[in-house]
Amino acid sequence: MELSVAQWLLVVCLVAFPLLYEWSVSFKYFCKMAFYNGWILTLAILAIPICAVRGRNVENMKVLQFMLLHIKYLYGIKIEVRGWENFNIKEPYVVVSNHQSSLDLLGMMEILPSRCVPIAKRELMYAGTAGLACWLAGVIFINRKKTDDAISVMTEAAETMLKEDVRVWVFPEGTRNHSGSLLPFKRGAFHLAVKAQVPVIPVVMSSYKDFYCKKERKFTTGKCTVRILPGVHTKGLSSDDVPELADRVRGMMLEAFSQMSSERPGKGPGGVH
Ligand SMILES: CCCCCCCCCCCCCCCC(=O)SCCNC(=O)CCNC(=O)[C@H](O)C(C)(C)COP(=O)(O)OP(=O)(O)OC[C@H]1O[C@@H](n2cnc3c(N)ncnc32)[C@H](O)[C@@H]1OP(=O)(O)O
Ligand SMILES: CCCCCCCC/C=C\CCCCCCCC(=O)OC[C@@H](O)COP(=O)(O)O
Secondary structure: OOOOHHHHHHHHHHHHHHHHHHHOHHHHHHHHHHHHHHHHHHHHHHHHHHHHOOOOOOOHHHHHHHHHOOHHHHOOEEEEEEOHHHHOOOOOOEEEEOOOOOOHHHHHHHHOOOOEEEEEEHHHHHOHHHHHHHHHOOOEEEOOOOHHHHHHHHHHHHHHHHHHOOEEEEOOOOOOOOOOOOOOOOOHHHHHHHHHOOOEEEEEEOOOOOOEEOOOOEEOOEEEEEEEOOOEOOOOOOHHHHHHHHHHHHHHHHHHHHHHHHOEOOEOOOOOO
């Protein structure tokens, strides 16, 4: 039997792909990241018609959450959550969390409270099907290049939180940061909480460095701990108190992050359970 050129190419690809995947850490990294994004874009195709039935509505966030929850199993990432009790607050609140990578989506979906929407950069709205799904789920988009516009969107969000009983999730570092620490915090999340007079609940995701590193193109299986810290109240605070509030919350998060980073399996809390 004679093979055509196309068939030969297919055979070579089928043999080369798994070999490259196993031999090259970088190739594996690129494949896993490409599949991550591609799979989310594909899931969004399914989510869009389901969400469209309700129109733009924060309840649609549950649909996205449900559809994304299995991804941690595909990637062999074990997520341990601590501090669930700190989410036992009926009133709206602002969640602030560290932002290492787009993989944060996994930790976020693991604990996302009901009626909670993230604040995202406007560019995400144009990320094809994922952008449309986010819009339908009520994600709040801000233009980071236009501070005044971003502030007015967030001021409107403070009103919506109270009127419509909505919680908001903000990444106060304002960008992804995989440096092993926390960047200085932007102030928006804290102005938002003070304006609405609602608590700030800090969430810290442990460093991914054992299983994921963009610089080294490393992406293996691993474990991540997500800690929900006690809420910080803002009743009676004014905008003058925002810098101190932001510093205090960052201090709490940095302490938790450093503590979690120093924990290793078998040593202290967070080891093997
Ligand atoms: C199945 C299918 C699935 C599909 C798929 C699903 C995915 C479903 C999940 C998506 C998940 C997305 C996750 C995305 C994650 C990101 O996109 S992260 C990037 C976007 N997020 C952020 O930027 C964080 C929020 N940013 C901020 O809060 C920033 O403060 C702002 C509002 C953008 C302003 O930025 P800035 O000008 O660079 O920073 P900043 O120094 O903080 O502010 C300047 C001044 O304005 C003041 N200010 C700031 N905010 C305010 C305010 N609200 N009121 C009054 N004054 C204010 C500050 O106090 C400061 O004044 P001074 O203190 O210097 O006097
Ligand atoms: C037809 C257009 C096709 C567009 C293809 C875009 C591919 C994107 C595919 C899937 C989107 C996955 C949604 C992941 C959400 C995580 C968001 C995220 O991590 O955004 C980064 C942002 O926080 C900070 O941005 P920078 O670190 O400042 O940068």
